[in-house]
Amino acid sequence: MAYDLTKIPIQALLQPISEATAALTRLDERLKQSPLGPGCLERLQFHDACASLWIDGELVHLEDLVLHDASRDIRSPTHELTIAHAVLRARRKILRFSGGWALSPEGFAALRGAESLLENEDEEGRGNGVAMPLNPQIETEGNEVDPLAQDLAALDAVLERSTAILSGAPAPQRETPKKRAEIVYDPEWGEEDRLAEWREVLRKTESMPPILRAVLLLDTWNSLDVLERTPWLGRLLAASSLSEAGLTSAGHLATVNLGLKLIARDKRTSKNLETRLTALLSALTAAAEFGLKEHDKLVLARQTLEHRLKGRRKSSKLPELVDLVLSRPMVSASMIAKDIGVTPQAALRLVEELNLRELTGRGRFRVWGIV
Numbered sequence: 001m002a003y004d005l006t007k008i009p010i011q012a013l014l015q016p017i018s019e020a021t022a023a024l025t026r027l028d029e030r031l032k033q034s035p036l037g038p039g040c041l042e043r044l045q046f047h048d049a050c051a052s053l054w055i056d057g058e059l060v061h062l063e064d065l066v067l068h069d070a071s072r073d074i075r076s077p078t079h080e081l082t083i084a085h086a087v088l089r090a091r092r093k094i095l096r097f098s099g100g101w102a103l104s105p106e107g108f109a110a111l112r113g114a115e116s117l118l119e120n121e122d123e124e125g126r127g128n129g130v131a132m133p134l135n136p137q138i139e140t141e142g143n144e145v146d147p148l149a150q151d152l153a154a155l156d157a158v159l160e161r162s163t164a165i166l167s168g169a170p171a172p173q174r175e176t177p178k179k180r181a182e183i184v185y186d187p188e189w190g191e192e193d194r195l196a197e198w199r200e201v202l203r204k205t206e207s208m209p210p211i212l213r214a215v216l217l218l219d220t221w222n223s224l225d226v227l228e229r230t231p232w233l234g235r236l237l238a239a240s241s242l243s244e245a246g247l248t249s250a251g252h253l254a255t256v257n258l259g260l261k262l263i264a265r266d267k268r269t270s271k272n273l274e275t276r277l278t279a280l281l282s283a284l285t286a287a288a289e290f291g292l293k294e295h296d297k298l299v300l301a302r303q304t305l306e307h308r309l310k311g312r313r314k315s316s317k318l319p320e321l322v323d324l325v326l327s328r329p330m331v332s333a334s335m336i337a338k339d340i341g342v343t344p345q346a347a348l349r350l351v352e353e354l355n356l357r358e359l360t361g362r363g364r365f366r367v368w369g370i371v
Contacts, residue, residue: 003201003220009274013212016281020211021247023288028248030295036302037251039327040295044255046329047294049088051257052232053080060084062329063359063367070335074365087232087257094240095253102240103202111233194226210245214238215280218256222269235260259287298326301370308354317342321350330359330369 031037046065053060058080065084068077077085090111094102101107201220205213221234239254248254260268260283267279305322312318320340325331336347356368 003197003223005201005204005216007273008212008216008277012274013277013281016278016285017209017211020281020284020288021209023285023292024211024242024247024254027288027291027295028252030292031252032249034295034299036295036298036326039323040291040298041251042327043294043298043329044258044291045088045091045253047290048091048255048257049084051255051261052087052235053084054261055235055257056231058083066328066330067332067335067367070332070338072332072334083232087236090233090236091253094236094243095251099240099244099246099250102237103244108237111236112227112230189228191227194224197224198226210242210247211281211284213245214241214254214256214284215277217241218280219273219276232257254284255287255291256283258290259283259285262286262290298370302326305354305370317346317350318353321354325354325356325368325370328369330367332365332367 031040034040046062046069050060050062050065060078060080060083064073064075064077064081065088067073068081068085069088093111094107097107102111198217198220202217205216208216215238218234218238221237222231225231227233235256236253239248239256242248242254243250243252260280263279263283263286267275268283270276270279302322305325309316309318309322317340321336324336324339328335333344333347333351336342336350337344340347342350351368357370359367359369
């Protein structure tokens with residue numbers, strides 16, 4: 001059933017729209033002017049990816065996502081962790097392009113990618129620190145193929161085609177994309193029809209205020225249940241619409257998932273349209289307020305850590321460790337060693353000098369952070 005835009009209770013939404021717009025604008029301006037802005041945004045990326053799984057009824061620990069992203073897994077990644085990392089990489093991919101890229105047919109196709117975000121770790125993802133499987137000869141949980149094995153297979157295919165062409169034989173044909181398995185995908189779902197309806201709402205809302213358009217796109221996506229396997233993509237597209245309208249600057253993709261997590265489920269899934277849209281607007285306001293609090297917390301932590309840098313040699317690695325800690329929700333000894341170029345033993349000594357808080361309480365595979 002098509003989404004009816006004529007039933008929107010505009011008068012009742014004016015105040016929530018104003019509050020959400022003011023909150024997001026305030027956060028965006030704060031992050032643009034602050035030297036801690038990039039680090040704060042990177043931390044929010046991880047929080048938002050974990051919140052996305054929480055909204056869909058799954059639990060992914062922030063610690064596991066950070067370590068997985070840095071290729072420092074302490075256990076085999078679960079299917080839920082793989083999805084959370086796909087959300088994280090999708091956010092990063094959207095930020096690498098201009099504001100309207102994600103909403104364009106090309107951008108949507110790249111993000112959708114026949115669920116390739118879940119099935120394959122692409123080259124860009126590996127550049128951002130995608131974890132390698134513990135055993136390169138097997139597939140990880142969630143049917144995620146080893147990236148090294150994929151690269152070698154692709155190289156073998158190129159060599160095979162080249163050899164055939166040089167010998168005069170017909171070149172082997174490329175494999176055609178596999179048809180979706182009916183045991184996994186419902187053949188009667190009608191994704192393309194649902195997507196067409198969503199795109200019609202996208203077109204009709206072009207002249208609306210950015211905040212209102214974002215919540216309408218998200219509510220339409222949820223109502224139509226557009227994609228069978230990647231429901232989280234609609235929340236990223238709603239955030240992307242804010243960037244396209246210029247409400248959030250480059251490098252800032254609104255943390256819609258994080259805001260929705262802070263709103264009661266019965267309100268954001270209510271059958272009443274006004275209640276539902278008000279809850280979505282409140283989620284954007286809550287996400288912006290969370291970002292402001294996170295930034296203030298980083299400012300205070302930086303002031304505290306800088307006191308411990310006084311009197312240090314210019315060649316000291318402590319300033320680099322401070323920057324690393326402020327840009328990640330948590331760090332491990334191996335992450336510190338890799339990022340600032342020291343041995344794991346030296347990383348532990350630096351952690352002791354900064355007196356960072358240990359977050360796990362374990363004797364092995366420990367991580368530290370400022371909260």
